[in-house]
Amino acid sequence: MNAASPDTAAMAQQDVLDDVLQRVGRLNYTWTNTESLLIHLIAGLARVEKDVAVVIFLTLSTTRARVDLVQRLAKMAGTAEDVRDDILALTGRLTREGALRNKYNHCIYSFDPEEGRLQTIMMRIQDRRKDIRVGKTEPLTEGQAANIDESIARLQQLNIDIWDLVRRHDFPV
Incomplete structure (x- = not known):
């Protein structure tokens, strides 16, 4: 059996790298799309127009700061217990997915x-x-690679679940 030529081996490694980078790009796209839904949670919890929530969201420069804000707003007096619990669960899921995204x-x-x-x-x-x-x-x-795919699927489901909460509680869209 002949060993693969250096050119063949290099091309195979390039294919692997291209596959990984495509997955990471999809992970980033899915993450960013889902993180942006925090805008609607900020608007609903702070009882402000969506445009105001966009400014708040963009002023906070890290995901951690955005999630902290949403969680703190959810914990304030006047937030219904079921809304608070749902939001804390959703933001917890987002935070857990962040570890893999940050790694890559x-x-x-x-x-x-x-x-x-x-x-x-x-x-x-x-x-x-x-x-x-x-x-x-x-x-x-x-x-x-499978972990990245699984994270993308979990983020897609999280996206659906956040939209469901936004609609159920009539938060600004």
């Missing part, structure tokens, strides 16, 4: 020079008690 958006993709496998290099400092670590690498496997 804050890394470098490279090929392992020894084995030729595609891997991620995390662009994050890990503070330890007595030292720091940088550049944690992980091979990119089929299982991780």
Whole structure:
């Protein structure tokens, strides 16, 4: 049996990278589309017009700040208990999906020079008690590709569920 030529191996790795980047792009699209629905939650909870909620949403520059605002508004007196509980559950789901999205958006993709496998290099400092670590690498496997697909599906369902809440409670659209 003949080994694959270097050109064939490089093309196969490029195909794997293209597949991963397409998945990550779809994850980002789905994430951004779903995160933008926080605008309607802000409008409904703060009892403001959607245009005002858009300005508030865009003024907050991180997902964490936007989710914190929505959760705090939901916890205020005057918010019905069922609305509060539903919103906290929805924002909790969004936050959990954020970990995977952040992982693939804050890394470098490279090929392992020894084995030729595609891997991620995390662009994050890990503070330890007595030292720091940088550049944690992980091979990119089929299982991780499936994790991205599963996250996209969960975000799509979350999107539907947020729209359902917005409509049920007559929040501004």
